[in-house]
Amino acid sequence: MREGRRHSLGRRLILIYGLVSLLTGALVLGLSNFSLNRLEMSLQEIDMGIAIERVREEVANGGEGRPGRFFVGAPGSQRFPADLRPLAPGFYKLMRGQRLWHVRVLDEDNQRFLLMRDYTDYEHTQTTLVMVGLISLGGLVVLAVLLGLVTTRRLVRPIERLAARMTMRASLPPCSRLATDFPANEIGTVARAFDETYNHLELALQRERLFTADVGHELRTPMMAALSACEVLRDEEPLSAPADAQLQRIEASIQDMRQRLDTYLMLARGEGDCLGFPHASLAQAVDEQWQGSCERAQRLGLAPRLEHLPGATTPPTYPLPLLRTVLGNLLRNALQYAGTGSELLIRVGDTWAEVQDSGPGVPAHQHEAIFLPFTRGTQPSVDNLGLGLSLVKRICLSQGWAISVLSPPGGPTCFRLDCAPALQ
Structure with missing residues (x-):
């Protein structure tokens, strides 16, 4: 929560206001100061050049000129102060002692003219103006931050409040509405749109759960009746061995239907609790499914093969219906999808199992899509709805298992199930 507030939209907006005003003000102040200094130096250079001509005329007419500030002589002569002799013609700002001087050097007819002006007080005034500019810049930043605070309070706070309410919506009673707490503006429009969408999805999910629960409840009744009929049939008269085998097969199929129904109900509830399910190791489950599929594989012209890899003495167990x-x-x-003449190989370890066939393979761009609902291969059968691998994916997600496919061009295709860690 503290991390979220640190990076909230309101704080970012205030920071942006402050940074933009600071950068803009500093840029304007810096460019203004730079331009004024360049303009000042150009004007001073021109003005002091004109002043040198006036002083020359004054000296030529017998005047005293500017003692200590105006010098005439050959370049580098002793008439000039020692610290000013190396200066080339041009305009300079120099510190001499505690005073700031503007110096203009002019060469004409092998004569050098040097004029000095004391600008210490003027520069102090300029420094004061710069400080005023900096203080104004600080005031501008403070004003921008205050504006950001006002904007945040009026615009961003309702958005943050709406985001917080949306985050907590799942904990509110069904069909709750958020729009009643917001004004009839753009934020209220967003809240109403969220209410309509969320409540529609909530009702659809509720109808789906009720339908799943009703189907589960109603299907259990005829299944229990079928099991009871099997028990009565076995108790009333002795059955021949073939008939008893068929009856056992019917009972096993009904029990399998009940467990499958429990699996679908668990997925519909979005829960991973399998405490009521019988558990078995992966090897036991593979053996059971192998016995039911081996005969069909042989009828289809496949060459089935099962490999048990050595593992722990007591392997982990998992929910058998899943x-x-x-x-x-x-x-x-x-x-x-394997095709006639293909090889079918099942490998199983303690926590993993692989189903591999030497069929045409699965294109790389479909490795993720085949786990989506209603996705079928290039040779779908009439009874294939494209839901089997989707159901596999959902079960793996609910139990923390991993399902992956490896299928290079041309095959073979290998589906790998990783069940570790076991959910007991």
């Missing part, structure tokens, strides 16, 4: 959904979708995806 592993079933992830691995089942990866295997179905490989069976669909």
